[in-house]
Amino acid sequence: MEVKVEENDLKTAGAELLTGDGRRGIRIRGWEIETLKHSILKSSTAQEWEQKLQTSHLPEMVFGENSLILKHVKSGTKLYFNAFDALCGWKQEALPPVEVPAAAKWKFRSKPSQQVILDYDYTFTTPYCGSGTIEIDKDKDASVAEEQCNLKWEDCEEKIDVVALASKEPILFYDEVILYEDELADNGVSLLTVKVLRVDGVLIRLRDTRMHCIFGGENPVILREMCWRESTFEALSMNGHPVDSSVYSDPSAISMKLPVVMHKTQKLTISA
Template sequence: MAFNGPISEVFPTPQDADRSTVSHVQKGFKISARKLPISKSGPIDEMSNSLGIPVPEMIFGDNMVSIEHLATGWRMEFNAYDALDRVDKTDKNMLKVAYSQEWSSSREKTHEGIKEVVKPFDWSYTSDYKGTVTHGKGFELQKDNSDPIPLELLKRPEPILFFEEVVLYESELDDNGISLFSCKLRVMSDRMLLLCRLFMRLDNVLIRIRDTRIYVDFVLRQVIRDYTEKEDTFDNVKKHLLFSGKPPNDLTIALRDPNQIVPLLPEVSHTLESITIS
């Protein structure tokens, strides 16, 4: 489907979810991903009304990633609405920079037909969303972090049986950076890893990364959730990139790549949770 096609072009609707969802079943677990075009104005307004905040410019309201254990019905998913519902809806964590009020006002005008959306909120769309358990028991905190994700097993050169990458929302922060929430998964024979990442870069101010890793051992029926928050000032990240030997001409590209940035950011918070499905 061409996004630059005629206005009369018919876009997929939520009713097309079944044929727009791809799935893979591996040892009793069903892993699914759905990718549809950017939401249209009607669903966007409904979502903004329900959330109580303007949504990002690029919202993929029908996209999702899910993991389901078929025998027990245990299921968790990642979706745009629940991710945005974790954005701070007060001015408590709102970034205080020179153009924040101007940016907020511009977004309010965009949604001026929506009532009660003109209150302060974290306009950087930073979310601590870790996924939604839609059926079955929730995760339990590992107080001593005794059972982390087995990285050595993930480093094995195993065939990837299923791979998907799904964007939930994106904002260019009024051309002052980016806030992007996306999910990437890979499934191997005995295990899988799902990485959902919030990458927020506010130019000349701050860079944040919020990573949620979901590791599933299909044989043991164990699910581990690893959540990490990292952030640093924009200037510090630029200095680290230069000190690492990055040529000045390559800085712009590096600052747009979270994979290059994440090793440079200090850890702010880390939690480890797990469940065994039975």
């Protein structure tokens, strides 16, 4: 999806675009929002990741240097999404493998003569909903020190105002960043844009994370909604929905057809 941004819209909103060095982004109301896109992970780096994750399995295409970064400049609060942290979530959660009849014939390619045991979640489903740090400028003349911290997300009953988001406001910035992808040997697709997973003929699993912040005020509040929806194709068929996997390529179109497994809303108050 390509979105054309009008210069007048940027000026009206008090925003400016960020460009250069492979970055795309926008600076607006005390926030810097940017995306970074690079090539697929090199084999040497992939081996390092396997050692760190204590696994011999990674998705076919890992975009290890891709990221989405949202930074509140005054407080130094930075929210970001990357592939390594997402795979850490996959490894820690360790869901059981999805049962696909033909899976044993294709998933391991190293020694076809040996019996294959699928003992890991080869769909690479992850509960990952973002990472957080605070950058502390200890000395304006010195380099910025970035410290990993546990941001104080609190469970809440508030919801993101989807109706307000649907209003006809100009889009000032849009981008989509792929963190990893695996074709599952033509049995479906596993795609992490922190958005969607599908295994054709067996299962549709949608894990969606959305963040929303209203600009303005000294202490911005970010709402984060996490929702896990899942259904088998058999259950969809019993409820009168089609079983053709091509119908379910758009996560927005299928979300309401899938029952909710987990839903949680949290908020983060930023102290500037």
